[in-house]
Amino acid sequence: xxxxxxxxxxxxxxxxxxxxxxxxxxxxxxxxxxxxxxxxxxxxxxxxxxxxxxxxxxxxxxxxxxxxxxxxxxxxxxxxxxxxxxxxxxxxxxxxxxxxxxxxxxxxxxxxx
Amino acid sequence: xxxxxxxxxxxxxxxxxxxxxxxxxxxxxxxxxxxxxxxxxxxxxxxxxxxxxxxxxxxxxxxxxxxxxxxxxxxxxxxxxxxxxxxxxxxxxxxxxxxxxxxxxxxxxxxxxxxx
Numbered sequence: 001x002x003x004x005x006x007x008x009x010x011x012x013x014x015x016x017x018x019x020x021x022x023x024x025x026x027x028x029x030x031x032x033x034x035x036x037x038x039x040x041x042x043x044x045x046x047x048x049x050x051x052x053x054x055x056x057x058x059x060x061x062x063x064x065x066x067x068x069x070x071x072x073x074x075x076x077x078x079x080x081x082x083x084x085x086x087x088x089x090x091x092x093x094x095x096x097x098x099x100x101x102x103x104x105x106x107x108x109x110x111x112x113x
Numbered sequence: 114x115x116x117x118x119x120x121x122x123x124x125x126x127x128x129x130x131x132x133x134x135x136x137x138x139x140x141x142x143x144x145x146x147x148x149x150x151x152x153x154x155x156x157x158x159x160x161x162x163x164x165x166x167x168x169x170x171x172x173x174x175x176x177x178x179x180x181x182x183x184x185x186x187x188x189x190x191x192x193x194x195x196x197x198x199x200x201x202x203x204x205x206x207x208x209x210x211x212x213x214x215x216x217x218x219x220x221x222x223x224x225x226x227x228x229x
Binding site: 004009034036041042043044045046049090099100101103104105106 | 117119144146153154155156157158161163171203205207217218219220221222223225
């Protein structure tokens with residue numbers, strides 16, 4: 001069965017500093033991977049996705065993620081965070097032959113001035 | 114603008130009452146989904162529908178029911194059998210272009226259900 005682990009429940013980062021959020025997945029074949037962001041009381045917005053091809057994926061809002069098959073990871077990065085990046089971030093995985101996605105428990109990011 | 118709308122934003126349920134959450138999309142997407150979100154647990158799939166008049170149970174379907182009579186609408190009913198309904202409910206949709214079923218899912222703004 002597929003699953004996703006986000007090891008960090010909460011991360012605090014200073015504005016302007018770099019950010020890296022970890023995501024580890026469990027799935028037998030090549031997965032489809034997603035990162036979503038959720039502001040308080042809102043729905044989820046897609047940041048980026050990996051289906052195939054280049055393992056470094058660029059997304060919106062200056063985010064990028066790197067797919068590492070050998071480590072079963074899909075970590076999200078941003079070189080310089082802004083106060084507006086404070087939110088909850090979810091990693092998700094899905095196989096190509098199934099409509100179902102599995103979501104991690106999420107990582108809450110706090111940005112301090 | 115194309116998107117997914119959910120209503121109401123907040124919903125209150127009394128004991129023994131059934132309540133229905135609305136989800137409408139104008140993206141012309143084939144597949145629609147309902148998720149439940151609880152603090153610290155991420156999103157859990159309740160039901161999903163790949164096509165009109167067809168739907169499948171997700172991981173936590175007990176106490177919930179759905180219908181898919183129109184492509185653009187996928188209402189969720191929280192029945193009195195759901196003993197712990199307090200949560201944030203998210204509706205999503207995806208294109209389903211036939212090449213892959215794991216298409217990108219786009220989410221609505223959510224409905225928060227509270228029990229009185």
